[in-house]
Amino acid sequence: MSFLPQVIFLIIFGAAAWFLSKRVKFLRRNILLGKSETRNDQPDERWKTMLLVAFGQQKMFKRIIPAILHLFVYVGFIIINLEVLEFVLDGILGTHRLFAPFLGSFYVAAMNFFEFLAVAVLFSCIVFLIRRNILKVERFTKPEMQGWPALDGNLILVIEIILMLAILTMNTTDQILADRGVSHYLAFGGLAFSGIIQPLFETMSDATLIFIERFAWWFHIVGILAFAVYVTYSKHLHIFLAFPNTWYSNLKPKGEMSNMPEVTNEVNMMLGIPSETPSDPPSEIARFGAKDINDLSWINVLNAYSCTECGRCTSECPANLTGKKLSPRKIMMDVRDRAEEVGKSLDAGGKGLEDGKSLLGDYISKEEINACTSCNACVEACPVNIDPLSIILQMRRYVAMEESGSPAQWNAMFQNMETSFSPWKFSPSDRFNWAEKVKEEEMK
Amino acid sequence: MSTYQVPTMAEMAGKGETPEVLFWVGCAGSFDERYKAVTQAFVKILNKVGVSFAVLGPEEACTGDPARRAGNEFLFQMQAVANIQVLNGYEVKKVVTACPHCFNTIKNEYPALGGNYEVIHHSQFLQQLINEGKVTLKGGGEFKGKKITFHDSCYLGRANNVYEAPREVIKALDVELVEMKRCKTKGLCCGAGGAQMFKEPEPGKKDINVERTEEALATGAQAIAVGCPFCLTMMTDGVKNKEKEEEVKVYDLAEMIAKDMGI
Numbered sequence: 001m002s003f004l005p006q007v008i009f010l011i012i013f014g015a016a017a018w019f020l021s022k023r024v025k026f027l028r029r030n031i032l033l034g035k036s037e038t039r040n041d042q043p044d045e046r047w048k049t050m051l052l053v054a055f056g057q058q059k060m061f062k063r064i065i066p067a068i069l070h071l072f073v074y075v076g077f078i079i080i081n082l083e084v085l086e087f088v089l090d091g092i093l094g095t096h097r098l099f100a101p102f103l104g105s106f107y108v109a110a111m112n113f114f115e116f117l118a119v120a121v122l123f124s125c126i127v128f129l130i131r132r133n134i135l136k137v138e139r140f141t142k143p144e145m146q147g148w149p150a151l152d153g154n155l156i157l158v159i160e161i162i163l164m165l166a167i168l169t170m171n172t173t174d175q176i177l178a179d180r181g182v183s184h185y186l187a188f189g190g191l192a193f194s195g196i197i198q199p200l201f202e203t204m205s206d207a208t209l210i211f212i213e214r215f216a217w218w219f220h221i222v223g224i225l226a227f228a229v230y231v232t233y234s235k236h237l238h239i240f241l242a243f244p245n246t247w248y249s250n251l252k253p254k255g256e257m258s259n260m261p262e263v264t265n266e267v268n269m270m271l272g273i274p275s276e277t278p279s280d281p282p283s284e285i286a287r288f289g290a291k292d293i294n295d296l297s298w299i300n301v302l303n304a305y306s307c308t309e310c311g312r313c314t315s316e317c318p319a320n321l322t323g324k325k326l327s328p329r330k331i332m333m334d335v336r337d338r339a340e341e342v343g344k345s346l347d348a349g350g351k352g353l354e355d356g357k358s359l360l361g362d363y364i365s366k367e368e369i370n371a372c373t374s375c376n377a378c379v380e381a382c383p384v385n386i387d388p389l390s391i392i393l394q395m396r397r398y399v400a401m402e403e404s405g406s407p408a409q410w411n412a413m414f415q416n417m418e419t420s421f422s423p424w425k426f427s428p429s430d431r432f433n434w435a436e437k438v439k440e441e442e443m444k
Numbered sequence: 445m446s447t448y449q450v451p452t453m454a455e456m457a458g459k460g461e462t463p464e465v466l467f468w469v470g471c472a473g474s475f476d477e478r479y480k481a482v483t484q485a486f487v488k489i490l491n492k493v494g495v496s497f498a499v500l501g502p503e504e505a506c507t508g509d510p511a512r513r514a515g516n517e518f519l520f521q522m523q524a525v526a527n528i529q530v531l532n533g534y535e536v537k538k539v540v541t542a543c544p545h546c547f548n549t550i551k552n553e554y555p556a557l558g559g560n561y562e563v564i565h566h567s568q569f570l571q572q573l574i575n576e577g578k579v580t581l582k583g584g585g586e587f588k589g590k591k592i593t594f595h596d597s598c599y600l601g602r603a604n605n606v607y608e609a610p611r612e613v614i615k616a617l618d619v620e621l622v623e624m625k626r627c628k629t630k631g632l633c634c635g636a637g638g639a640q641m642f643k644e645p646e647p648g649k650k651d652i653n654v655e656r657t658e659e660a661l662a663t664g665a666q667a668i669a670v671g672c673p674f675c676l677t678m679m680t681d682g683v684k685n686k687e688k689e690e691e692v693k694v695y696d697l698a699e700m701i702a703k704d705m706g707i
Binding site: 062252253254255256257259260263264266267268270271273288289316318319321322323324325326367370371372373374375376377379380393395396397398399400401406407409410412413414417418421422423424426428429430431432433434435437438439440441442443444 | 510631
């Protein structure tokens with residue numbers, strides 16, 4: 001027996017592993033372009049959030065139909081990948097269905113369950129394709145989805161469909177060969193789903209069937225490896241990053257904006273209040289607010305890489321719903337695109353962050369960030385706890401404090417607050433006038 | 445017969461007294477013609493129930509919320525630190541406010557600057573008073589049996605997870621509470637948060653408050669209840685935009701309770 005298939009398998013597997021590790025390093029470096037931030041408090045709550053939201057899909061179930069379809073694909077992904085372990089071992093050892101003799105009837109039951117999942121994934125992906133391309137569900141057709149994002153979404157679904165078809169084809173030809181008593185093939189006494197398509201192959205010769213079975217096997221395993229690499233270029237990264245992303249969720253009340261201690265020191269000095277922390281000059285003069293990805297926290301960038309562009313945020317955004325340019329999904333896509341651009345430039349020995357471009361200005365406009373009502377609908381809607389609002393507010397801080405470039409009406413509001421301690425132009429001495437009337441009224 | 449009392453912290457401190465709770469009025473509650481009525485209604489309720497309270501009066505200043513949301517952290521902190529000095533000077537422990545923006549800022553953002561208080565929204569305060577039997581509602585007032593819908597404010601709802609207190613207050617009025625399609629965690633903003641109250645909206649195809657008002661009117665409600673001064677303005681404008689101001693009124697929770705109490 002030739003070792004050639006095993007050698008080829010090892011070469012392909014090794015190449016995929018090497019390439020993946022390179023991609024992981026690239027992504028990790030890009031995420032860490034963001035500022036350091038420590039968010040390790042309340043570990044119990046963090047594990048719980050990850051289990052509920054990522055592992056348990058809790059927030060998906062706000063929309064029941066996509067939730068169920070997505071659940072099929074998710075469970076299929078996790079469980080069918082158990083079978084991939086067998087694929088890999090078979091590939092390395094040159095065996096065929098290595099686990100079958102050890103697991104006996106449990107193996108057959110598992111195969112039937114995997115087939116059920118494969119069919120469920122197939123069905124779900126077809127429905128998803130219909131939703132995207134025929135029903136044209138609104139959130140998939142917004143301007144930021146034109147071009148690559150739409151193609152990316154469709155490619156992922158088509159790849160998943162082909163991979164599932166490969167499994168079913170492999171199983172059905174495998175079982176025909178087993179029933180015919182061809183050596184190496186083990187009969188399971190019929191498989192629930194691939195059994196249905198057996199008639200398509202029954203007239204074929206043993207040699208043709210062996211070719212199809214082997215082809216489907218190779219196609220499936222090489223396809224999975226290629227898909228794993230593809231995922232690192234795609235919005236599909238959420239299958240891995242949803243887990244760390246939910247672990248690093250913001251656990252504070254959503255309405256709370258983070259404090260800027262560097263401002264507190266200056267304010268205390270201006271008001272003549274002794275600072276609690278002795279005023280060490282900051283080691284580096286950082287910007288106020290965010291202009292580019294390195295001004296954001298690494299968690300903001302992790303958020304961007306975890307976004308699968310489902311658009312639930314945008315479909316709940318009051319600004320977007322009423323035709324404003326702001327789309328929280330686009331904010332996340334822009335952060336990711338900018339991180340990719342800087343990362344690629346750095347790898348090519350280019351200027352990186354110093355390329356004369358920036359997130360605010362070249363990717364995101366003031367018109368977009370100014371339209372936000374800070375209502376937290378996007379944050380609430382995100383199935384993996386991404387926080388677009390945090391990024392928007394950090395950019396507003398940059399515009400207000402570094403550029404004094406806020407809308408004129410906001411600058412007027414700032415002025416009112418500075419001079420009369422109210423956003424409206426009223427005299428502070430009139431603040432208590434409302435009580436005059438009520439103080440004269442007789443209590444009933 | 446005595447008149448309603450509105451003691452200030454300064455007056456009380458002068459007499460060596462400390463109130464149980466500080467009523468934080470907020471800028472809208474102090475200056476906005478429409479929202480002053482809400483402030484007055486709430487003060488009447490506090491008087492009627494005999495709650496020991498005081499206001500800061502002229503010593504109050506904007507919490508800084510709109511400045512912070514618009515990106516001006518310096519201005520926010522100037523306001524916040526000055527307010528905290530006043531509040532800590534009076535040793536304030538508990539704050540009640542009818543403005544969800546003030547509520548959110550004092551509750552969640554002042555602690556980082558040295559201001560630690562128990563902060564509750566007036567919907568929660570009213571619910572407590574009703575539950576404790578301190579507010580006795582006639583239930584036969586002008587709202588009895590009417591269809592009323594409640595518009596969730598973002599800074600009360602999603603921002604701070606307060607969804608039930610305002611609904612409990614409305615239900616105590618013996619009315620039919622009807623929900624909009626987008627309510628509670630999915631509630632649609634009125635369009636004024638994040639300092640939008642203080643500027644014109646960006647170009648678009650519709651104003652957010654009109655979108656929200658259409659949804660409120662679609663419930664068939666005869667009144668829209670709110671718990672926020674900005675929401676009150678936005679929803680009132682929305683109803684006017686739809687030319688329904690004769691049929692559908694917009695009320696704050698405190699006004700509804702005060703009306704039912706006959707004060």
